[in-house]
Amino acid sequence: MSRQIVLDTETTGLSAENGDRVIELGCVELFNRKPTGNDLHIYFNPERESHEDALKVHGLTTDFLRDKPKFAMLAQDVVDYLRDAELIIHNAAFDVGFLNKEFERAGLPPLHTFVAEVTDTLAMAKQVYPGKRNSLDALCDRFGVDRSNRTFHGAKLDAQLLADVYINLTRGQDALLIDVAADEPAFGKVVAVDLRSFELPVLMAVEQEMTAHDALLQQIDKSSGGRTIFRKLEASA
Template identity: 85%
Template sequence: MSRLIVLDTETTGLSAENGDRIIELGCVELFNRKLTGNDLHIYFNPERESHEDALKVHGLTTDFLRDKPKFATLAQDVVDYLRDAELIIHNAAFDVGFLNKELELAGLPPLASFVGEVTDTLAMAKAVYPGKRNSLDALCDRFGVDRSNRTFHGAKLDAQLLADVYINLTRGQDALLIDVASNEPAHGAVVTIDLSAFELPVLVATEHELAAHEEVLVQLDKSSNGRTLFRQTAEKAVA
């Protein structure tokens, strides 16, 4: 049973090494691939101005952030929340770099010392959809994830969108819009279902679906120089 944290940040600019800082952290918790409601959302006072281009993206003004806590004052709370979780991040190198810099400034060890694996959904999407647009917006559109209430980029909202995208990307199931207050089994509970009571239909792919599938395989063949595992496995099965 795994605890996943889908994470996003907003920053004053693009370079942590050149002094840019985190101004917003948004985290959404998944347990057994379902939303728990145990989320984390914090605005921080970066003690510096945001670059003009960054401000256009996130809309978080210096006046708004002036009375917010500094990252160092809540750094241990962030560490405790993230501890032992697998992190799901889009373009992970960016957010991890900023978080490690903030932890360093707070006198704390880097993420790798207290979290599990870091999964980059951008890298995953590029592997599945080579040559396609794989930004968070593009993936939302591809999977039908509603982002109509998104005027600016916000860490909490983007983390929520990414959680939905991640479930679609890894299993292809519908959006995980679940009621976290519903009568779900407690964490770790095992539910046994007798499948013999169900008559499961056999769904045959349409010609359009087969053609789309073949197009994806062709793209994968090109990007992998003909080493597509799915095609190799299928050819062995036929042989």
């Protein structure tokens, strides 16, 4: 499976084209849909003030950012970290636009030339939950992802929250909080049992359960682009 980077930025305002800058980059690396710990978190000196409304969101003051590196100083390091990965971003057009502008200032190519692809979780959520609120906060609440320790929006914290939301949204597993040593079985000691000594009852699903099952498969179909394995097995049975 390809390497995935869940990414978020904080900025001085809403318009990269009008001179707003990236002030924080937060990245969480996933491999085989599990966090590796090889994350990236950088604050940048934007060489300008944040807009008042943006400051209320991220809380990163000019004084705090004054001694931080300028983006151009670390731009190549960011490119090397992101190279060949699939980027997972909520409302991707915003972050991609800002990053591409920063790369342009540093004399580097845009994201699409060196990453594998960009996946927009906002677009995914709108397909799965049409007509509902699909902000990161709303998705955290929908999936039971704990965001109680977030006072301000921060790129690293939001990337961590989005990683958990993405796993839930794509139905790979319930959360990223599984911590199992490599040499331990995931669910305790494995014991072989000869089932031939048991008479196992067969319980057929009732109509309500079948309806709920079909609704879940429809959600998975939407998020996977119609690649639900169960559907294929059902059709071949």
